[in-house]
Amino acid sequence: MKRREILKSGAAGIIASSSIGADVWRKSAEKMKILVTGAHPDDPETGCGGTIARYSQAGHDVTVLYLTRGEAGIPGTGHEEAAAIRTHEAEAACKILGAKPLFAGQVDGDTMVTNEWNKKIGSIIASEKPDIIFTQWPVDTHRDHRACALMVYDAWLYGGRKQAFYYYEVMTGSQTMNFNPTDYVDISGTIKRKWDACFVHESQKIRETYDQDHGKMEIFRGMEGGYQYAEAFVRLQQSKQGILPA
Numbered sequence: 001m002k003r004r005e006i007l008k009s010g011a012a013g014i015i016a017s018s019s020i021g022a023d024v025w026r027k028s029a030e031k032m033k034i035l036v037t038g039a040h041p042d043d044p045e046t047g048c049g050g051t052i053a054r055y056s057q058a059g060h061d062v063t064v065l066y067l068t069r070g071e072a073g074i075p076g077t078g079h080e081e082a083a084a085i086r087t088h089e090a091e092a093a094c095k096i097l098g099a100k101p102l103f104a105g106q107v108d109g110d111t112m113v114t115n116e117w118n119k120k121i122g123s124i125i126a127s128e129k130p131d132i133i134f135t136q137w138p139v140d141t142h143r144d145h146r147a148c149a150l151m152v153y154d155a156w157l158y159g160g161r162k163q164a165f166y167y168y169e170v171m172t173g174s175q176t177m178n179f180n181p182t183d184y185v186d187i188s189g190t191i192k193r194k195w196d197a198c199f200v201h202e203s204q205k206i207r208e209t210y211d212q213d214h215g216k217m218e219i220f221r222g223m224e225g226g227y228q229y230a231e232a233f234v235r236l237q238q239s240k241q242g243i244l245p246a
């Protein structure tokens with residue numbers, strides 16, 4: 001290749017990348033729909049509550065889709081009663097974060113990944129028409145978290161790979177494993193709203209252990225990302241780049 005051709009191809013590369021940037025910029029001025037999915041009430045809040053608050057604060061629509069109502073999550077309490085308590089907590093948390101809660105109808109501790117459920121989750125996601133999807137990371141010690149990740153990925157894949165797709169982490173080291181972030185969101189300005197949304201899950205006693213797990217993660221991801229507090233994400237390589245709060 002001659003020098004002139006090299007320069008030409010280099011210039012084309014720059015134009016191509018700046019046109020992607022221009023597209024992102026144009027879209028960022030529009031109202032977006034964000035869908036955050038999680039297995040249980042409290043997973044989306046602890047994993048990306050600060051980011052949810054940033055989106056809603058910027059005027060975007062955020063829906064939180066819970067796979068279950070946390071039926072098995074209160075020791076000594078029956079499924080029906082626990083579901084009622086935890087549904088109420090999830091609704092209160094979403095109100096604090098400025099999001100709309102939705103429940104998919106599976107049962108905590110007994111989640112299923114079947115063709116039928118893949119289709120159901122696919123149709124819920126299709127009807128929400130999100131621009132960006134967030135879900136749990138599939139390598140996780142909790143079976144329900146893995147189920148959530150698989151079904152949401154399946155919905156994205158068979159839905160035509162239309163949305164930007166990001167994974168979030170929860171209790172990394174004891175639940176999420178092998179998570180190497182590609183993106184960081186500064187949540188220093190929304191951290192208090194995130195804490196309020198997490199602590200409203202009183203049945204889970206999150207406040208008592210927060211500093212030992214999610215609190216440490218927010219600080220560490222902040223150190224990595226160059227912020228006081230941050231949440232970290234892995235973008236699915238095949239998905240388009242989403243607009244994360246800058």
Ligand SMILES: [Zn+2]
Nearest residue numbers: 039040043142
């Ligand atoms: Zn969970």
